[in-house]
């Protein structure tokens with residue numbers, strides 16, 4: 001539970017503790033190391049240790065003045081604000097998912113939107129991967145033509161033609177994602193936003209069986225340091241079974257290689273549930 005420990009620590013650092021100077025220990029994923037060191041050095045002093053052999057994270061110790069610290073001081077910039085807003089009901093589950101993606105996905109990455117629907121997640125992913133060299137790709141999948149049309153329209157409105165080329169749309173079940181993503185692609189993120197198409201036919205929904213197969217496929221193609229992100233809805237028929245299928249999949253992910261986390265509102269029995277499986 002490395003990242004959870006870090007999140008709760010960062011929340012304490014920036015939101016609740018009020019003492020002045022404090023030595024802070026961060027555990028930083030390799031891709032965030034440069035940012036972290038430059039932010040730390042703006043404070044007092046910092047020290048970077050050897051990477052952990054198991055997960056590749058770097059221990060970074062820094063003297064920080066909490067009263068002047070801002071989210072920029074954290075290697076997970078912006079995430080703590082989003083989490084606090086979520087706790088106070090000011091952010092949606094999908095906002096949290098987008099913010100978590102941002103901590104993992106880099107320019108030039110290959111990512112998969114396993115349920116593209118109206119295209120909002122696809123667009124958010126494209127904004128994370130698109131770079132000047134045009135080598136980041138979003139593979140966006142849906143079983144409904146209507147969903148692909150909606151996604152296309154949104155992309156036409158929001159992107160220039162170069163960016164538009166970086167999104168590959170497929171009318172295919174997500175359990176078949178390996179048929180459309182190139183074999184040699186290192187996939188950083190596979191995101192599922194389960195349930196039915198908002199504004200569409202509520203009878204056409206994701207199903208436990210194909211969701212489980214898709215999660216297995218995602219596990220096979222995800223690179224180390226990659227993320228499977230799922231927003232589960234339990235308010236419609238079959239939703240609860242789908243949550244159970246997702247949870248059962250998580251129980252098979254070994255703790256040495258995976259960090260699995262569920263953020264559930266306890267007094268909103270039908271509220272959406274963001275779930276993250278991070279591959280170390």
Ligand SMILES: C[S@@+](CC[C@H](N)C(=O)[O-])C[C@H]1O[C@@H](n2cnc3c(N)ncnc32)[C@H](O)[C@@H]1O
Nearest residue numbers: 115116117118119120121142143173174197206
């Ligand atoms: C909640 S919506 C997704 C919302 C979308 N991500 C967005 O940003 O607008 C769920 C989508 O999953 C699609 N879907 C259902 N079963 C699927 C499957 N087996 N493979 C891929 N997509 C599926 C539905 O057609 C629907 O469009």
